Amino acid sequence: MAGMELPDQRGYFGEFGGRYVPEVLMGALEELSRAYETAAADPAFWAEFERLCRDYIGRPTPLYPAQKLSAQLGGARILLKREDLAHTGAHKINNALGQGLLALHMGKKRVVAETGAGQHGVATAAVCAKLGLKAIVYMGEEDMRRQSLNVFRMRLLGAEVRPVSAGSRTLKEAITEAIRDWVTNVEDTHYLLGSCVGPHPYPRMVRDFQAIVGKESRDQMLAAYGRLPDYIIACVGGGSNAIGIFHPFVDDPQVQLIGVEAAGKGLDTGQHSASLARGRVGVLHGTKSYLLQDEQGQISLTHSIAAGLDYPGVGPEHCYYRETGRASYVAVTDREALDGFQLLCATEGIIPALEPAHAIYHAAQLAPQLSPEQFILINLSGRGDKDINTVAEALREGL
């Protein structure tokens, strides 16, 4: 399969991707592409990345057999890739570290980032503190309210958190505002985009940094079980944790890849974030992908109980995998995600973030239909401390 060579020179995965940005940024994107090409071809760059993955992030993260969960569900054996145990509590740190090192190589002193759930913001703040870069994080006011713990963590780590009050006051607006900052300060600033969205080379670069999740999983599967999993399940907002764990398995057709989008209050309520399920092809934030938009091409306001999934677009590589059938995508509601959340707490003593709780719910539906010889690998992309207030509120409301 040609998946490993994508994107093409222009940043396309099939018809998805590209570079739809104001002219001011074209030079910066070309510079970033060149810097990344150079770094990606330099074994010393990857050696430093891997050393810090080990010593700073605590990689490799465990591949954990969720035996009690598996036994309760009956059927397939469920394994969790424990990205929740990575430093700062989610997979986001992998990409933040990679891009932080790249920013240093490019001589940039200032970093801007967007954050939804706050995990990418915290990861960026941590990496910038460590590497001596100035971090400015844009965050929607609604997300600042529901993820107040992460706002405090970012500030402790020395980042400046700038509230964004436009639109739905969530991730979409935070990205727009971060791009505006980048347009203005492009000479000395690197935009540390946190998901596999945005203009070329971001979708590729973010995937490459997150692919460490899939590579480790593959090695760990082979070492422990002598085989690959039958299913890999991961949540998809922009889709970086999913692309990270999917990508090293793309050429293994026996491994079924399933992305789980946020169905919010239900796919027919208009209050969800399921871009692949209900979107149309369009252009937002520099890339062509499936987008939730109205008939006039105005981008829709989205909803998910998981701030990290609350985004109207999705990475172009996911669009391509959906189109080619290499991966399939399903959607899970807020209520179902809460069930997945509580299920993992009760069976394994692990509090997942609300984002991967979507993946857990879907795995719990699938597992009983499979045999005990089959394996489901879930990317447990983050831990749930940040979501405790949201969950408490939702359970009080009887959601």
Add this chain to the structure above:
Amino acid sequence: MSRLAAAFRRKALIAYVTVGYPSVEATLEIVPALEGWGCDGVELGIPFSDPLADGATIQQASFTALERGITPKLCLELAAELRSQMTIPLLFMTYYNPVLSFGVDAFCQASARSGVDGLIIPDLPPEEGQELETATRNYGLDLVYLLAPTSRPERIQQVAQRSRGFIYLVSLTGVTGPRDRLPPGLEAFVSRVRAQSSLPLCVGFGIAGPEQAKRVAQVADGVIVGSRLIQLMETGDPSEQQGFIQQLRQALDFQGNQL
């Protein structure tokens, strides 16, 4: 001579308004008036939900216009109505997604039918512009590309070859909105483009008043003003808007006569 080419018989003054802001009536009133006050072209902004090249003023204008139900279809109808009253060129300025959603070919056809002369799409660099270039050509529209102070020589050359009507020079690295001063490198930037292109060069972003217009007119062929005009429309006093445009006109004419 096309309407757009005719606009450059003198130092051109091009105004931007967001369609439907503060109201449809206001758009229908001010756009024909702009011609009388001395503008040589008008950009009609079709509002988009995520205008990432725009500063606070045009963002707010766009959101308000969208709340009032402005759609691309309505913008096309208004353009046709304006065209029947005006002779100067009208251009649509919008982001790529509304165009893509409408259908690239259908949008160009409808724009041409409405008497629109060209399109400016700030998030569509030439690398992604092939489809729209073809469609605009088919319907006799100009597609205006943008250049920025950060554009390298090879990009300047590419835009010089592919932009039609004029080239839109973004004066600064940043979003739209009036600034106290324009960057010191502006003249050098315009000369770099001039060396590669025989197209008219218009400078926009950051233009706040006659002093800046005068400076721009020393080197460029036209000035584009948007956010400052929209701010004046918020106060609702047409004499202020008229005074502002006429001052710019005088500054450009003064400069034009000096050359």
